[in-house]
Amino acid sequence: MKLIKKIGIIFGICLLVSAVSCASKNKVIPLEEETKDANKIQYGKDWIKKGSKNVDATFGSIRLRAKKNIGTFNIAIIDEFGKTIPCFSTSNEYITTSFYLKSGKRIIKLNEDSCVDTACRKIENGMQVLYSIEKLADVFITFQCVCPNPSYKGFDSVKITAHVENTGSKKADFQLKAVFDTILGETDRHHFYDSKDAPVKNEVQYNKKSDSLWFTSKNANASMQFVFSGKGVSPVEMLALANYSTLDTKYWEPDMLSYRAFDTVLAYNNSAVGVIWKSKKIAPENSADDVFYICTALGKDEPQGKYIFGEGDKDNPPDVADNTKSSDEKLNDKTSKPDTTAKPQEKTDKPQEPKEDSSSVQKPSETVTDYSQKKPEYSKEDIQKLLDKIAALEDDGENVDRAEIERLNKQLDEILKSYRK
Numbered sequence: 001m002k003l004i005k006k007i008g009i010i011f012g013i014c015l016l017v018s019a020v021s022c023a024s025k026n027k028v029i030p031l032e033e034e035t036k037d038a039n040k041i042q043y044g045k046d047w048i049k050k051g052s053k054n055v056d057a058t059f060g061s062i063r064l065r066a067k068k069n070i071g072t073f074n075i076a077i078i079d080e081f082g083k084t085i086p087c088f089s090t091s092n093e094y095i096t097t098s099f100y101l102k103s104g105k106r107i108i109k110l111n112e113d114s115c116v117d118t119a120c121r122k123i124e125n126g127m128q129v130l131y132s133i134e135k136l137a138d139v140f141i142t143f144q145c146v147c148p149n150p151s152y153k154g155f156d157s158v159k160i161t162a163h164v165e166n167t168g169s170k171k172a173d174f175q176l177k178a179v180f181d182t183i184l185g186e187t188d189r190h191h192f193y194d195s196k197d198a199p200v201k202n203e204v205q206y207n208k209k210s211d212s213l214w215f216t217s218k219n220a221n222a223s224m225q226f227v228f229s230g231k232g233v234s235p236v237e238m239l240a241l242a243n244y245s246t247l248d249t250k251y252w253e254p255d256m257l258s259y260r261a262f263d264t265v266l267a268y269n270n271s272a273v274g275v276i277w278k279s280k281k282i283a284p285e286n287s288a289d290d291v292f293y294i295c296t297a298l299g300k301d302e303p304q305g306k307y308i309f310g311e312g313d314k315d316n317p318p319d320v321a322d323n324t325k326s327s328d329e330k331l332n333d334k335t336s337k338p339d340t341t342a343k344p345q346e347k348t349d350k351p352q353e354p355k356e357d358s359s360s361v362q363k364p365s366e367t368v369t370d371y372s373q374k375k376p377e378y379s380k381e382d383i384q385k386l387l388d389k390i391a392a393l394e395d396d397g398e399n400v401d402r403a404e405i406e407r408l409n410k411q412l413d414e415i416l417k418s419y420r421k
Contacts, residue, residue, distance in 0.1 A: 062076075062155050072093050072094035073129055074086055087183070088180055117131075118131055135167060136167060138167055139164050140165075148308050156296050168284060186270065186404070187404070191217065192262075226294060253276065
């Protein structure tokens with residue numbers, strides 16, 4: 001009897017330890033705590049051989065997915081019914097959303113170039129994707145689910161850290177670019193809304209001096225807010241909202257001289273975001289980081305990016321560690337303190353309620369040209385490309401986006417009608 005009693009006590013203790021362990025793994029860490037400690041992100045490659053596998057994980061209302069063999073990824077929102085709402089295009093294994101690396105005159109699309117070895121893994125509260133170019137660089141893209149609003153207790157945002165480590169033998173210049181093939185705004189009246197909630201009606205380019213480097217892509221079901229400004233966010237060299245075809249080119253910077261409207265059928269209503277970060281000179285075995293955020297919300301709720309770009313809780317702004325240290329310093333410097341020299345942006349004047357046509361008023365830092373009055377022309381090649389896109393979406397298995405397919409079919413009908421006129 002005593003033996004049975006002891007076994008029962010031991011079994012009970014094991015259950016208690018297991019419950020505590022599970023609870024700690026699912027604990028939501030506030031943004032200000034999550035971003036203080038740079039040592040939370042590990043950049044060693046010892047996990048590749050045994051730990052690399054496709055990722056499909058949900059944290060709060062955020063679903064993260066990545067493919068290890070090509071290094072593609074996607075971010076999605078889970079609604080109250082468990083339905084997945086993708087933020088980026090799901091066609092062809094998410095290949096249209098990608099990071100690029102430039103070193104000297106060499107430009108590498110990280111999820112397509114044959115010289116790149118890729119891997120991915122699930123980490124605590126997120127995932128990590130690795131792109132490794134032999135004798136040049138390792139690029140780690142870390143997705144950490146966070147909650148910017150201190151009063152919110154679930155994950156609704158993603159902190160994205162792009163970490164570039166020089167694995168070559170010489171000091172070199174490195175620069176990162178990313179193109180995000182957004183889809184939420186393609187079913188809305190407007191593809192994007194700026195920081196004052198005014199619609200962005202045409203392709204637009206922001207320079208590094210602009211103070212409006214946050215904007216939203218949304219529809220009736222969900223919203224996704226890009227945050228490229230704020231405390232701890234890395235400065236950008238260029239930011240563009242454009243048709244995907246404008247950004248998906250072999251050139252490092254897009255040609256923004258020939259502007260188009262987002263809803264030109266020739267471009268299949270296909271909007272995207274392009275961003276280029278500042279160039280950094282990195283010594284061998286050293287590294288540099290670029291950081292930005294994606295905040296999400298369901299229905300008519302507003303994403304909580306304001307707590308990052310300085311209009312939320314100003315007494316408790318988010319923070320990130322110094323992003324110019326070497327990998328060894330990041331792993332060993334337990335006493336490093338966050339940068340206190342940068343001041344959070346302060347809102348001086350309350351913005352007026354924007355009118356419907358307010359996006360046509362240009363700021364000195366923006367250039368917009370409206371070509372929406374130009375009559376579009378459609379070739380047989382255009383129609384075939386649209387048919388191919390519909391077919392690709394239909395082949396997307398369980399992740400098929402029926403609403404997107406229906407929208408594209410309606411668009412095809414409109415093109416065919418124009419031929420009959």
